Amino acid sequence: MVLSQKFHEAFKGTVERITNPRTVSAFKEKGVLSINEFIVAGDNLVSKCPTWSWESGEPSKRKSYLPTEKQFLITRNVPCLRRAASVEEEYEAAGGEFLLDNEDNDGWLATHGKPKETKSDDEENLPSMETIEISKKNTIQSISSYFGGEEEDDIPDMAGYEEADNVIETDAATLQSTYLVAHEPDDDNILRTRTYDVSITYDKYYQTPRVWLTGYDESRMLLLPEDVLEDVSQDHARKTVTIEDHPHLPGKHASVHPCRHGAVMKKIIDVLMSRGVEPEVDKYLFLFLKFVASVIPTIEYDYTMDFDLGSSST
Amino acid sequence: MAGHESRPVLQFAPFQSSVDEGFWHRLSSLKLNKLGIDDSPIPITGFYAPSAHPQVSNYLTLLAESLPTEPCEQSSVAMVIRGNRNRCSAPGILYNTNTLEGFHAIDKQSLLKAEAKKVWESIHSGEAEEDSAILSRFLLISFADLKKWSFHYWFAFPALVLDPPATLLDLRPASQYFSIQEHVMTGATRAQRQVESPSAVENRYLLVSRGIFCFSSQEAKKYESLVDVPFFLLSISSNSHATVRHLKDWEACQHGEQKLLFGFYDPCHLPNNPGWPLRNLLAFICSRWKLEKVHFFCYRENRGFADLGFSLVGEALMSVPQGWEDPQHIPSAVGWELNRGKKVPRCISLAKSMDPTRLAISAA
Structure with missing residues (x-):
């Protein structure tokens, strides 16, 4: 972790400890949420999209300002059929969408063609966020070293232990090799299908929700957080998505950094209001997840509902 | 029995496991702070849900909560929160050895047999009828x-x-099966959602179920207790009214005209195969009620709502195997999970997030 990021975390932690949680609503003015509004919006998400649940997480990590059984939201086993990197390449080749207002990292997409430009300068002058080199060539097949044993000599070669006793293969009623038949012959998909646990926590410092990603490969083995960046829109992977400790779960997880969430949400709310739609705070997470979808376009989590937000064209 | 051979064998997609990092963290701290070298088996709880997406199956998942809490931790929340459909619980047992040699030396065959025996006994004692989750009992060695x-x-x-x-x-999408039954199924709905598609009003057939299909909050209440029960009966009366009932109501459903389907939450997403939990359900039906022909209902969802196009209804033919009347005779069992198609254990290294030295280095 970069030192400046550490400092910032320490600072943020101190501020969080000494400030009181937001109680006055500033949803329309600043795009932020009070704790109560987060609970209201979370309850609404859970009831409209039942794949989401509230969880209480690690007892030692519980935040006293949140109800014990509503510490954070999670949806598990969300499919991610393709790598964001490869989707983007296709888009660009087709002159597809591009990010509007790129300097602000707003993540609004426009569907006109994108003028080809080199991103290389941009990439070299990155700010302090942890930068991870992603080689586009091996985005698909790289299997993380969590379990592969490639660089971990600690892990003995299991092939020697292969056993014949009592294994399901000998049984006529057992379907063989599930994940090979899980997809049509298009064999790219077999390796590409990952699943994600997506969680939403409340960030007290920024007073916004914050999204965390835990990735798994096709046999449901944990991905390294670095590999998760392959499923993040490449414009964000190197800037706004960081790898940090999850506030309620053990381990390092990739997270969309919330420093601009308030501003982005404020813009979305302004757009809605200019269209004559009065945004309601319990819809906040739907708007928020819609915006997050531009950061993680291929992770198919559930956030849709038939609510009237005016004609949002994106 | 002619033609019996020509019918395809009903094949089940194996259950797949998924272990949350939190499970290993809690196991480590249990081991260090409480268990020491005590390697007696630990009861654990696994969680699963119906398949929620046409492209991926659901997993039997272990979380930190799957393990018993350490006594020092404040546990104001009940260990397992009931009524969350995203978390149907399945009882399991963990054999954690003290050495790698011990792990490889485990007599896997007899452990599997021992667990199968428990399932078998719960079928014969009637326990499985009361608490059907027992049918999904699982075993973990580590x-x-x-x-x-x-x-x-x-x-x-x-x-x-x-x-x-x-x-x-026969095996077909549930939507097809129900339309053949001349019922118009309206899409999944929920208490909070208004029932849609007025075109279907006349012949509307609402599958009242699981608190998910429920269309009035009153009925939702009634079925709340069923929401995380992974096995159930679906009874369809002659006037096309469907109700979801407990397995133990089977006897009570015997008189009358209704059609009975044995339903279960299907973690599998494949269009031509039911998932693993149906195996023990069929064994249960076969042993308990000696039925030879059953309709089963693989309940699946899309984005959290019942999806009848994705759910399956099938008809299976069984013959009660020899010796099944005798509770002392334990049928053979299968079920060790394959690792990428191979008969090998899995291994995960969490040094990155657990090793204090590495953590110190990465924090510097």
């Missing part, structure tokens, strides 16, 4: 290497083997 922060493990989902295997008479 070795936690706390010096290297790596974990070796292997899951088994014991299934009683029907011999001869059940054959398949």
Whole structure:
């Protein structure tokens, strides 16, 4: 972790400890949420999209300002059929969408063609966020070293232990090799299908929700957080998505950094209001997840509902 | 029995496991702070949900909460929160060995047999009728290497083997099955959602179920207790009214005209195969009620709502295997999970997030 990021975390932690949680609503003015509004919006998400649940997480990590059984939201086993990197390449080749207002990292997409430009300068002058080199060539097949044993000599070669006793293969009623038949012959998909646990926590410092990603490969083995960046829109992977400790779960997880969430949400709310739609705070997470979808376009989590937000064209 | 051979054997997609990082963290701290070298088996709880997406199956998942809490931790929340459909619980048992050699030396065959025996006994005692989750009992063996922060493990989902295997008479999307039954199914709905599609009003057939299909909050209340029960009966009366009932209501459903389907939450997403939990359900039906022809209902969802196009209804033909009347005779069982198609255990290294030295380095 970069030192400046550490400092910032320490600072943020101190501020969080000494400030009181937001109680006055500033949803329309600043795009932020009070704790109560987060609970209201979370309850609404859970009831409209039942794949989401509230969880209480690690007892030692519980935040006293949140109800014990509503510490954070999670949806598990969300499919991610393709790598964001490869989707983007296709888009660009087709002159597809591009990010509007790129300097602000707003993540609004426009569907006109994108003028080809080199991103290389941009990439070299990155700010302090942890930068991870992603080689586009091996985005698909790289299997993380969590379990592969490639660089971990600690892990003995299991092939020697292969056993014949009592294994399901000998049984006529057992379907063989599930994940090979899980997809049509298009064999790219077999390796590409990952699943994600997506969680939403409340960030007290920024007073916004914050999204965390835990990735798994096709046999449901944990991905390294670095590999998760392959499923993040490449414009964000190197800037706004960081790898940090999850506030309620053990381990390092990739997270969309919330420093601009308030501003982005404020813009979305302004757009809605200019269209004559009065945004309601319990819809906040739907708007928020819609915006997050531009950061993680291929992770198919559930956030849709038939609510009237005016004609949002994106 | 002519033509019996020509019917396809009913094949089940194996259950798949998924272990949350939190499970290993809690196991490590249990091992260090409480268990020491005590390697007696630990009861654990696994969680699963119906398949929620046409492209991926759901997994039997272990979370930190799957393990008993350490006494020092404040546990104001009940360990397992009931009524969350995203978390149907399944009872399991963990054999955690103290050495890698011990892990490899485990007599897997007899452990699987022992678990299968428990399933078998619960079927015969009638316990499985009361608490059907027992049918999804599972087994985990592991070795936690706390010096290297790596974990070796292997899951088994014991299934009683029907011999001869059940054959398949028919399998189709539930939407098709129900329309053949001349019922118009309206899409899944929920108490909070208004029932849609007025075109279907006349012949509307609302599958009242699971608190998910429910269309009035009053009925939702009634079925709340069923929401995380993974096996159930679907009874369809002659006037096309469907109700969801407990398995134990089977006898009570015997008189009358209704059609009975044996339903279960299907973690599998494949269009031509039901998932693993149906195996022990069929064994249960076969042993308990001696039925030879059953309709089963693989309940699946899309984005959290019942999806009848994705759910399946099938008809299976079974013959009660020899010796099944005798509770002392334990049928053979299968169910060790394969690792990428191979008969090998899995291993995960969490040194990156657990090793204090590495953590110190990365924090510097």
